[in-house]
Structures are given as structure tokens and as C-alpha cells.
Amino acid sequence: MASTRTAPPAKGLKNSRALSLRIPEPRFRPGEKADFSSLVIPEAGATPRPEVDTAPKDMRELAYGMIRVLDRDGQPVGPWNPKLDPATLKRGLKTMMLTRAYDDRMYRAQRQGKTSFYMKCTGEEAVAAAAAMVLTREDMCFPTYRQQGLLIARDYPLVDMMNQVYSNAKDPMKGRQLPVMYSSKKDGFFTISGNLGTQVPQAVGWAMASAYKGDDKIAATWIGDGSTAEGDFHEAMIFASVYRAPVILNIVNNQWAISSFHGIAGGEDATFASRAIGYNLPALRVDGNDFLAVYAATEWAAERARSNLGATLIEHYTYRAEGHSTSDDPSRYRPTDEGKIWPLGDPIERLKQHLIALGEWSDDKQQALYEELVELVRAAGRESETHGTLHAGERPSIKTMFEDVYKEMDWRLVEQRQELGI
Template sequence: MSDDVAPLYLNVPEPGCRPGDEPDFSDFVIPKAGAVDRPAVDVNPDEIRDMAFSIIRVLNAEGEAVGPWSGELSADELIEGLRHMVTLRTFDARMMIAQRQGKTSFYIQHLGEEAVSCAFRKALLDDDMNFPTYRQAGLLIAGDYPLIDMMNQIYSNSQDPLHGRQLPIMYSSKEHGFFSISGNLGTQFMQSVGWAMASAISGDTRIATGWIGDGSTAESDFHAALVFASTYTAPVVLNIVNNQWAISTFQGIARGGVGTFAARGHGFGIPSVRVDGNDYLAVHSVARWASERARSGLGPTLIEHVTYRAGGHSSSDDPSAYRSKEEGAAWPLGDPIERLKQHLIVLGVWSDQQHADLEQEVLDKIVKAQKESEAIGTLGAGAMPSPRDMFEGVYEEMPPHLVKQRQEAGY
């Protein structure tokens, strides 16, 4: 150690607000709705570097849709989007209760993030393939995947499409363009690029989407995905859902000194944008722009969805232990359902009464599906997947040692 220079110290970033603190988002710069230009899909990425530091927004504080990213969806399509988001939120609430009642082991909800996956799904074609994390069930709901199949999976009952093998909410549906959720973090991001490369190799027209959380961008998979997507101009849309929190770790730990997660794309020459993730219209419009780029052979787009995880990380998490209880209410981008509802009212096509009716209708539908699913079974009660099935599907054909072990287990 030298006496001549000051000692080094380690910088460990901390969020501005912990339990007991007053939430403060004054550093969080929010551009006005409509302020960000809409470039042509074949824009030179170098010309839109500023988009990685701004936020594309359509809905303003008055509930009006403004600017170049607005005007894509009809009133009927917006009402359908509202229905999807309300369905997802209601579904989550019912399943969280079911988890608390011991009907399943685990659940992950989307509270506050419903617009991201619900709006994105409507910008894709039916046979595109999504590689989601555990917080994009809106891709299924907006793709009309049966609610009862989701519940059967959550309850691991005998009708679970995944035969009880997978943790609740780790759905899989090739038919609905929803790749099997791993539960590992980040792995699917690289796989989405591989799927997109395969589509290009095959002369197909389908595209892939990859999804990752703010925290998991620190995984090597994220870097590998960007390298491969950039090198091979893969037809993929790469989505970062920045919901501010990775369990108890604020996004600054993964982000480091760079201003935004979207800016990570600059080093790869990938057009990189940020979007208001709580604005259904903005997410949809950006998703359509990026998917058009992919489908036209223009290659990948990196999208950072700026949103807020209003609930706990999972049913096992208590966020009051690490962040202020008031932070969610102070989140400056508001609530995606409230904002779309307000917009529809401003348009003159919606009312509080219609909204209440919608909520009741959705609840009735979910309760009906839940009754049917619970009549089949819940975790540990009712009709369960066969223990014999535990040995199936490790390989297409069961090898001799597994046959022997299955017999040893008594099946």
C-alpha cells in the first residue's frame, strides 16, 4: 500500500428507497407521450441511438393517444386488450389465493406488468414462437390458450398438459407459440436466437421473440444472444422486461454504470429502444415495428420494457422486507389497466359500468374454469398424474435402466 494515494473503495450500488423511506422517482426521466419519433423499420441503428435513452409512450396523462406510435388499434381491439389484461390480473389473484390455500406449491403473478405480454402477443402472428420467462403468461391469454389448461398445470392434476413434471406456471404450448419455460434464468434468450436462425436457414417466414428480466441480463446468455443475433441478422425480437426489481435486488445491480438496459444493444449494432411497459398502445406499436423488422429480414431489435413489478417476485416473496410499501403507488408510469380503461373512456367507447361488467364477466369465466379444474384435482388432492409417468419422456424410448428403476419403484 502506498501512503501517497487515497485507498480504493468498492462501489456497491443501492436503490434510493428501502423500507421506511419516502419513494423518490425524481431521477427517473419520463419523456412526454408522443415525443419520440417513429423511424422507418430499415433505419440505420446509428441514427436512433438516442431511442435507447428515451421512452416511447402513446397514452398521455389525460388518457389520449398521441404521437407517431399511436393510431394502430381500433376501439374493438383495445377493448379486447383490456379484456386480456383484466383476465390476466383476475387469474393471478385467484391463483395466488389458491396457492395460499395450499392447492398448489408456487405461483408467480404479473401485477402491474400485464400490458407487456398481452399487447406484445397481438403484434405477432399465430405461428411465431415466443421464448418467455415466467412472467409473460399474457402471451398465452392473449393467444386464447384455455384457462383450464393453465390451471391444470398450476394444480399438477391428472389433466396437467405437462404431466405434473414441471413447477407451476412453467407452461409449454408449441401450438400457441409458447416455448417451454425453464425456470433457469436467461437460457431461453439464446434459444430464441437459435430458433430464429433455424427459421432463416429454412427459408421460413416465422419469427421468434426472446424474453429476459432486468436482473438476468447479467447472465452470459444475454450477451451470447446479442452476439449471435447481431452476427447472423437473426429474425428475432429481444425483449428485456425491466420491472425494477430482481427479487430483492434493484435493477442498478445488473445495469451498472450504463444509463439503460437498452443501451446494451449499441455495442452489437442492434436497434435498441425503450418503451413504456405500462402503456398497452405503446407496447403493441413497438412490438409491431420490431416484428416487422424481423419479418422483413432486417434482423433483431432490442426492446426494454420499462415497467414496475407491483407484486412480490413470487408466492414465496415478501417485498416489504426490502422495498417501501409506498413505492408501487408512487411509480410514475401508473397502472396499465387503469390507463387503458381511461383511454377507452376518453374515446367515448367505455364506461365505469362497462368496466365493472367486464370484471364480473371475466371473474365468472375464471371461477367456472377453476371449479372445473379443481374438480379434477389440485396438488396432492384428487386425480393426480401417475407416478409411472415420472419415468416416461426422459427419452423418446425408455432405456433399460429406467425400465428397471420403474419396476423397482413398483410401477
């Protein structure tokens, strides 16, 4: 017979231990030397590639591994090599470089007072560039504000993007949205909210609608590591799982949510990808600075979705090389050299190295392309600025301020427009 025990007294345990609250902190703060040598990063080629129809329970290790294709010498290795032809690789490189050149100009434009706000995606260009090349224009992307590369990959006019950032007379959003909150249905680019996480359940709903209609389109969405703490993310995951929605759920883990490191979002001791496991969704964890790896992972998830096998969660492991936005100063909360010593390097440099290793590219060609793209952006900038900037030149017609609140303007808006005197 087992021995029996008595429940502890309800109170008055004199020798009990005092509890203590844990507040996670990043390992390095300003003035300290960042050191990423303790990060566990699998070698390129080491993570296996399961068949696209693998059951989530049979591929859980991918939530803790890391899909990497390019090795230190820029050679593609392992089962995830998407084996892209040089023309495709060059297109990817150009998209990433154009995105960076665009970001640089618009960042300066903000500093010059031509707009209120800007957000760069420096260091994360591969995430959007590769996805845009895998998905079609008919699929719907539900991006955050750091996937401008989707539009750039689809040759959306830079001038129109700038017009939006400047809220000028030709702004396709008619001056209603904060800079960088683009929208282009015809390019499969959903209107960016600016609120975090809200677009994830919407992407799932859009994908459910496609399945409901027997359509062949899929949806893709992006969320930052910090925003995965939002309920929307988990609501989206449960819907994606329960209804087998054809959607790709991307987490861009760029390590920082404004000034909060990924540990504040619960990403210190568990990978963000592993959140898929409880929802019985397949998870891929990807070197987000490796264009080929992002391409391959997106291709796997897209094929799975198109085969009616449902959603995939992809964690893109990357680093936000610049501030959160023009309103942020990262030197206040993290060492300034973190980005330079980030062990996964820079996505543009790595793809360039790969093309050079293939014998398809050179430093000279890189420099020439860079100059060509800077000029392209400069010309677009000049054109856009003829339509006005935030505080100078033409704005959209003020009358349009009252339109599109509803399909038809009701008496309230008519009265208020008259009250404004227009």
C-alpha cells in the same frame, strides 16, 4: 520537442489514495417514503419513430428515450400511435384484465395450499398482451414466467393452465414442472425453463432456423432486467447481431430481481436498452405500462424482423407491483407504496382511461367486464379442481414419471420403474 516522463515506481508510493468499493443501493428502503420525482421520463409523443429500416447507428437516441403514446389524459399522441380500432383495444384490455383475474385466483389458491408456488405479473400485463396481438401463433415466443398473458391472449384454456399449476391429473405437463412453467407449441409458446436467461439464445437459434429454411416466421423472447447479467443474454445478442436473426429481444425492466434493485444488474446509470448499441442492434425503450406503446414498438420490431433486417432489443420500462413469487415478501426490502406511486401508472387503468376518452367505454362497462372475467376464472377454477390439486385428488399417472426422458425408455428407466413397483 515534447517533455518526457518517467514511469511511476512499481511500489512504495506513499501518498497514493486508498481505493474504495462501490456497492449500489436503491434510494428507498422499507419505512422510507418512495419518491420517483427525479426519474427522467420523456413526455408521451416526444420520442421519434424512425423508419423500420433505419441503421442501428442512426437511432441510438431511442435507447435512452422512451416510446410513450398515451398522455396523462389517456389521449394517444405522437408518431408511435398504432391507431388501433376500438375492438382491438377492447381485446387488449380484456386480455390484461383476464390475466390479472387469473393471477389473483391462483395466488389465493396457493395461499389456500392448493399448489406449492405461484407468480403474478401484476402491473406488467401490457408487455405480454400487446406482443401476443402483434405476433402470430406461428411465430415462437420464448417467455419467462411472467408472460402468462401470451397464452391468455391466445385463448389457451384457463382450465389447462390451472391444471398445470395444480400438477393434477389433467396437467398437460404431467406434473413434471413447477407451477406456471407452461408449454404450448401450437400456440407459439415455448416451454418455460424456470432457469433465467437460457431461453434467449434459444429464441435466437429458432429465428436463425426460420431464416435458414427460408420460412416467414419470427421469434420473440423475454428476459428480466436482473437476468440480463447472465452470459446467455450476451451470447444471444452476439448471435442475433452476427447472423441477423429475425427475433425480438424483450427486456422486461420491472425494477426488481427478487430483492435486488435494477442497479445490481447495472441498470442504474445506463439503460438496459443501451446494451444493444455495442452489438449494433436497434434498441427501443418503451413505457411498458402503455399498451399502445408496447404494441407499436413490437410492431416496429416485428416488421423489421419480417423484412429480414434482423433483431431488435426492446426494453419495457415497468414496475413489478407484487412480490417476485408467493415465496417472496417485498415489504422486507422496499417501501410498500412504491407500486402505487409508480409514475407510469397501471396498464389496465391507462387503457381503460383511453377507451373512455374515445367514448368507447365506461366505468360501468369496466366493472361489468371485471365481474364477467372473475366469474369465468372462478368457473375454470372449479372445473380444474375436480381434476385435483397438488396435495388432494387425482395426480397424473406415476408411470408417466419415467417417460419422455428420452424418446425411448432405456433399461435404466425400465429397471427403476420396476423398482418403484409400477
